[in-house]
Amino acid sequence: MISFRNVCKSFGSKAVLNDVSFDIEDGEIFFIIGASGVGKSVLIKHLIGLLRPDAGDILLDGDEVSRFDEKAMYPVRRKCAMVFQHSTLFDSMTCVENVALPLRKHQGMKPREALAAAKERLAQVHMQEFGDRFPAELGDGMKKRVAIARALTLEPRYVLFDEPTTSLDLVSARRVDNLIRELSEELGVTSVVVSHDLVSIFSIATRIAMLYKGGVRLLGTPADFKNTKDELIQQFIHGRAQGPMET
């Protein structure tokens, strides 16, 4: 289980997160939504120690990971992987080398063994024939699939997706949705998804938290969001330009 407890974070004089608290249960597909710049990506990066909170605690399976140092975060990052917004494949490595890197570093596998295992991972996302290509030679959708293969290569229990369908065509976006759903249903993986994609949100989310002005505006199921009378949330989920939302 993941718990955010009174998390606060500022950059300079700008308070991004202010007393954010909620829990994410095991096996959930939990969406964090909100306008651009509201702190969604900032919040999930706290979970894996890429950012540190100014105040508050973050608990992962009962461990206060927000107090861990960089070395102590390595085991946390083994069980909690992240798919970044822009894929973030390493330009100087081929796709298969990208996927093999976590195996070599986290598990200490020898390069040859890691590459063999990485090829299997690439096959699972139907990218085995592109293993020897460099990221610059691939389209956005293909890079995203390689990034997902890299994140899943250590068989994590938690996966954080930062806008996984942004910049993808509709077909590729729905494939990513299906993959997230399969991870949850077949492997029991807990997915935390930062997204603006309304189709994804209302097709696969088990629960949703909406961030607004540094706090949680509403936490509930997709049905709760559809039925709420909060005009600000209605404006967001219907994508209306006019309304009370300040951006």
Add this chain to the structure above:
Amino acid sequence: MTDSAFEIERQDSGALAVVGRRAMSLAAAAREQYGVLVRTLYYVARGKMEPGMLAHQMYEIGNRSLFFLTVVMGFIGTILCLQAGIQTKRVVPDLSMLGASYLELLVRDLAASIVALMLATRVGAGIAAEIGSMVVTEQVDALRMCAADPIDYLVKPRFLASIVMTTALTIWSGGVAIVTGTITADVVFQVSPHTFWNLSLVHASDLLICIVKCLAYGAAIPIVSATSGLSTFGGSEGVGWATTRAVVNSSLAVIILNFLISSAGFFAFHGR
């Protein structure tokens, strides 16, 4: 805004506050660079290295700088010898010691320092831009997710490669400057190569100072540049600032190290 807030605002924009902020910023940058240096030395001491990374960085830093440095040092050798000859002839007509003084200056100071300043622009900018781009595109965060410390993975190979290749390039570039200086002395001032190649003023201590400078510059450039790259924020504008900062700070580091090592050498070898 309240009166006291106005007062703080007025004080903040005062000359002393500006100097204080600048001094604190410099101290913070120095502390950051020291931290990167210590962590790099720790990983160097551990000894493990990604296969092929060191050779790749040596090629990038050394081989790719070879043509640039050959051209620069060729011209600098010519200009130095020409100016030294003209100035000397104004005082004394005898140019028999032109080569001896030129070689002494080149070995003790100019070869290593000019090579380092050129590397600070070419290599320093490259390191800061590459690492800065990785920071803004979250590749550095992705490395941390893979249990690969960016200092170990990105900085260490550049640090070792820079030390080796700065020394090698200084030897090569010094040779180029000697050749162009010799030709200039022969053609312009009719000083024969035999007279020009006078090593009477070059001592073992000069060679030692030259080697110490090569090692210090070779270590400083990647550390300063990588620190700039790792502290990049924002988008492409941030990468631009990081690159500029890397070139300025690396050049400054070379000049300061030159002063410190030259001073230490002067006092250590009886103020020659």
